[in-house]
Amino acid sequence: MNIKQFHQLAEALFAEVEQQIDTFAEKYDTDIDLESHGNVVTITFENQSKIIINTQEPLLQIWMATRRQGYHFDYKDNTWFCNRSHQSFKQLFTQAVIEQMEH
Template identity: 45%
Template sequence: MAMTDTEFHQLADDMFQIIESAIESAIDEQDADVDIDASGGVLQLEFEDGSKIVINKQEPLHQIWVATKFGGYHFAYESGQWLDNRSDAGEFMPFVQQSIARQSGINISF
């Protein structure tokens, strides 16, 4: 059965909240400098060096897109997990964790 828009938004919003909480913990624990802007289906993380990671919901496709300074990635919900369907980035949450560490040196945990 296809995912409804409501289900998509709930799943995506839950992940956005988990990421925000993990970043806020890293800010406290590691004295990290990260600006978090969450609005309109977009979660934008700006790091001390000015680089950004932008995570946004693509409602018509029921996908989550991630833009890092290393490239763009598209994740679709399959078999109970968000998987990259354009490259070999794998599962969404580990990818975001690795991307934040790679781009900013900040280690987060979920």
Template identity: 40%
Template sequence: MTDPEFMDRAETLLKAVEQCCDRINDDSDADVDNQRVGGMITLTFANRSQIIINLQKPLHEVWMAAKSGGYHYRWVDGQWQDTKGQGEFFAALTSNASAQSGLALVFTA
């Protein structure tokens, strides 16, 4: 993958995360604050716990830091897949955000 291809796919991922936060806040009682600075988004939940998503441009990876640990994702077969075989990015974000917020939250591409 070239650098421009990575940036296009990564930007699409970050925009999807932001749109999901807006949808969650509009359609539920959840309060998910999302703050973006460049290639990094910080999600802050009502209980003050956070999930941080950031781009690792030289590695062509997206990293996610959550209470459960740190995860690295690469574009494989049309999805952002965990580099250690732990699944797809949005499924992991859904699981971690739901666990940290105590609410059933759904994030999709």
């Protein structure tokens, strides 16, 4: 993957994240704030906990920091996968959002 492809894939992921946050906020009738500044997306929940997602261009990775832990994602087979647990970004992101909304 080259840098241009990486940025296109990251932009697509960030757009998907924004859509998912809107869906969660509507479904759970809660206020979730999403701010995007360049290569960083910050999601703030009503309880003031945060999820931060950013690109790591030199490594061609997406990083996500949650209250529980940090994750590093590599792109393969048309999906972003955690390089430790091999779970997909979508699985870990959904789990993190639900956990952080509840606390």
